[in-house]
Amino acid sequence: MMKRLQTVLLAIGLLLGLAPSTVSANLPFKTFYRDAGSDHWSWIQAVYVPEGIVTLSLEEPTDLFIAGDDVAYVVDRKTNRVVVVQPDGSLKLTIGDDDGPGALNAPEGVFVAKDGTVYVADTGNERIVLFTGQGKFIREYKKPDSAYLPSDTFFVPSKIVVDKRGVMYIAISGSEHGLLRMDREGRYTGAFGANKAEQSYSNWLKHLILNKEQLEKEVANRPRPITNMTIDPYGFLFTASAGRGSGNIRKLNPGGLDSLRNRSFQNAEGIVDLAVDRDGFIYNIDTVSASITLYDPYGNAIFSFGDVNSDSQRKGVFGFPTSIAVNSGYDIWVADSKLKNVQIFKRTPFGANVMTAAALYTKGLYEESEPYWRKVSGQNDMFNMTFQGLGKIDLHEKQYEQALGQFKLAYDTEGYSQAFWEVRYSWLQQHLIELLVVLAALFLIVKYGSRRAYRFACKLAWPRLLVRYWGELKDLGYVLIHPYHGFYKLKERAVSWVAIGLILLLAVGLKLLSLYFTGFLFNPIDTSQINLSAKMAFFIVPWATWIIANYLVCSVRGGEGRLREVVQASAYALAPYVLFSLPILLLSNLVTLDERVLVDAFNQAMMIWMLVLFFVSTQVIHNFEFVETIRNSSITVFTIVIIWFFAFIVSGLSYNLYDFFTQLYREVIFYA
Numbered sequence: 140m141m142k143r144l145q146t147v148l149l150a151i152g153l154l155l156g157l158a159p160s161t162v163s164a165n166l167p168f169k170t171f172y173r174d175a176g177s178d179h180w181s182w183i184q185a186v187y188v189p190e191g192i193v194t195l196s197l198e199e200p201t202d203l204f205i206a207g208d209d210v211a212y213v214v215d216r217k218t219n220r221v222v223v224v225q226p227d228g229s230l231k232l233t234i235g236d237d238d239g240p241g242a243l244n245a246p247e248g249v250f251v252a253k254d255g256t257v258y259v260a261d262t263g264n265e266r267i268v269l270f271t272g273q274g275k276f277i278r279e280y281k282k283p284d285s286a287y288l289p290s291d292t293f294f295v296p297s298k299i300v301v302d303k304r305g306v307m308y309i310a311i312s313g314s315e316h317g318l319l320r321m322d323r324e325g326r327y328t329g330a331f332g333a334n335k336a337e338q339s340y341s342n343w344l345k346h347l348i349l350n351k352e353q354l355e356k357e358v359a360n361r362p363r364p365i366t367n368m369t370i371d372p373y374g375f376l377f378t379a380s381a382g383r384g385s386g387n388i389r390k391l392n393p394g395g396l397d398s399l400r401n402r403s404f405q406n407a408e409g410i411v412d413l414a415v416d417r418d419g420f421i422y423n424i425d426t427v428s429a430s431i432t433l434y435d436p437y438g439n440a441i442f443s444f445g446d447v448n449s450d451s452q453r454k455g456v457f458g459f460p461t462s463i464a465v466n467s468g469y470d471i472w473v474a475d476s477k478l479k480n481v482q483i484f485k486r487t488p489f490g491a492n493v494m495t496a497a498a499l500y501t502k503g504l505y506e507e508s509e510p511y512w513r514k515v516s517g518q519n520d521m522f523n524m525t526f527q528g529l530g531k532i533d534l535h536e537k538q539y540e541q542a543l544g545q546f547k548l549a550y551d552t553e554g555y556s557q558a559f560w561e562v563r564y565s566w567l568q569q570h571l572i573e574l575l576v577v578l579a580a581l582f583l584i585v586k587y588g589s590r591r592a593y594r595f596a597c598k599l600a601w602p603r604l605l606v607r608y609w610g611e612l613k614d615l616g617y618v619l620i621h622p623y624h625g626f627y628k629l630k631e632r633a634v635s636w637v638a639i640g641l642i643l644l645l646a647v648g649l650k651l652l653s654l655y656f657t658g659f660l661f662n663p664i665d666t667s668q669i670n671l672s673a674k675m676a677f678f679i680v681p682w683a684t685w686i687i688a689n690y691l692v693c694s695v696r697g698g699e700g701r702l703r704e705v706v707q708a709s710a711y712a713l714a715p716y717v718l719f720s721l722p723i724l725l726l727s728n729l730v731t732l733d734e735r736v737l738v739d740a741f742n743q744a745m746m747i748w749m750l751v752l753f754f755v756s757t758q759v760i761h762n763f764e765f766v767e768t769i770r771n772s773s774i775t776v777f778t779i780v781i782i783w784f785f786a787f788i789v790s791g792l793s794y795n796l797y798d799f800f801t802q803l804y805r806e807v808i809f810y811a
Contacts, residue, residue, distance in 0.1 A: 176550030186490035189455035203462035241276030248298035285327035611638035658727035698761030708756035715748035
């Protein structure tokens with residue numbers, strides 16, 4: 140019986156082993172979306188996926204150009220040829236003769252004009268070579284003979300683009316003078332689009348401290364060379380320059396000025412190459428961030444995907460990418476010198492809908508973009524860019540209330556501000572008379588009613604303690620207007636702990652109100668995600684640390700103030716916060732971004748006023764001279780930093796100790 144049972148179980152196991160199992164195929168890279176509102180990168184579904192690989196016996200592809208007919212031209216530096224690839228990945232022809240004037244030597248760049256002429260940067264031969272579309276040699280351009288060409292220029296062309304006039308823009312290897320420009324006849328017409336030398340604080344200090352002889356020994360701060368370039372359908376020249384700082388990607392107009400205004404680009408520190416599609420979107424391949432990044436026409440990063448791993452052979456992962464290009468179907472082609480191939484990426488349905496909607500959106504065609512945004516919403520209802528697009532459509536259709544909701548979901552403060560201005564304007568048109576009547580009534584109530592209320596309150600018999608507490612709270616206003624007299628007055632008596640507690644409770648309450656009820660334009664976050672304990676700790680701990688540090692420092696340096704006096708003075712120094720917080724809170728819900736200067740002015744005034752009160756309180760309570768107060772206040776701030784530093788170390792060590800004993804306890808319980 141047992142043998143029969145074993146036989147049956149074995150047969151069942153074999154049958155289950157033969158049954159098909161579930162197989163899943165994941166991409167070898169992740170796609171990230173940058174939320175413009177929070178500047179946060181979030182993981183999202185794929186926008187591009189690997190579509191194919193072109194090898195064609197490539198040995199060292201260094202540059203890639205896709206012509207208007209989607210035929211790709213790949214420069215193979217090692218085999219001294221340009222491989223012409225059909226849109227389907229098949230070989231069309233090769234350019235580069237075995238000998239004669241058409242023989243290439245370590246070429247690194249290629250460009251194809253609209254008439255089919257192929258321009259090759261023949262780096263090893265230090266020339267530019269022109270071929271017909273069939274690969275026949277036309278002519279060559281050597282180093283131009285010009286007195287205006289800098290004497291230290293070595294004509295070692297690495298990349299080339301040609302504008303509609305036939306003017307050539309040539310990137311010279313390692314040149315800091317920008318692009319070398321030549322006309323159709325090979326005449327030098329000047330340098331173009333040179334980067335500016337990056338200035339830093341260290342260089343500024345060197346020029347401030349070092350003498351002339353020492354400065355001459357320093358390495359000169361030179362502009363970064365242009366590593367790659369491309370040209371868009373409208374004739375704008377885009378340059379790529381690797382390195383830290385701004386201006387890694389520049390959009391040069393005919394005058395050589397950067398239309399992107401030397402802006403900083405994310406994921407461009409190790410930029411290798413860039414491409415621009417017919418909608419003006421920019422594509423960048425970067426080795427530092429190990430990704431391809433997509434930018435809108437204004438240079439704002441949208442998506443990032445891909446991976447660079449020199450040890451990997453997986454499809455969609457690069458070894459050493461050298462060039463990037465985009466065809467008319469928005470397919471991305473990437474040349475890779477280590478993997479000796481060209482990888483092709485195709486848009487997903489989600490990516491196609493997003494990019495089509497975004498293209499229409501950036502052109503102001505909001506109504507045309509709506510169907511695509513609806514499709515995107517059906518594919519991913521948590522995609523913030525969808526809400527931005529739909530919000531713009533609602534704004535264009537004057538559905539301002541609905542636009543407010545869309546922009547708030549997208550955390551788009553600029554769009555929200557525009558919609559809010561329209562909503563506010565409409566409300567004022569309808570309720571201006573009622574608003575003026577209410578304001579006039581409030582003014583009369585405050586002016587006449589407050590006097591009568593005060594007279595009536597004075598006639599009542601209030602408890603003695605309540606009268607005392609009220610008087611102490613009224614001193615907040617006196618300290619605010621007369622800081623020196625106010626703090627001298629406080630020094631002469633001990634303020635009750637009840638009054639101090641009420642002031643602190645009032646400040647804490649106002650902080651809570653500001654956290655949860657500040658206008659969206661000034662606090663564009665999800666209030667349910669607020670870490671209340673951390674926020675309150677950062678509000679209370681600095682105040683408490685000031686008291687401890689101020690008392691310790693000033694006591695050692697001859698200050699007269701007692702701890703109680705420091706506490707009560709520090710509490711009354713919060714008077715500007717108590718006064719300004721509520722008006723700032725109300726104002727933040729009433730103004731737009733164009734009017735935020737009002738809120739910022741109130742905030743700055745509040746902070747300056749508080750700093751002045753803390754300074755005056757230190758001078759009065761400890762009976763210091765003015766200069767002595769400055770010195771001791773600076774030492775107090777330094778002491779606060781030291782206290783926080785040691786608190787951080789102690790908390791870290793305490794956590795490690797707690798974790799050690801916790802793990803030890805678990806092991807003992809487990810093995811017991």
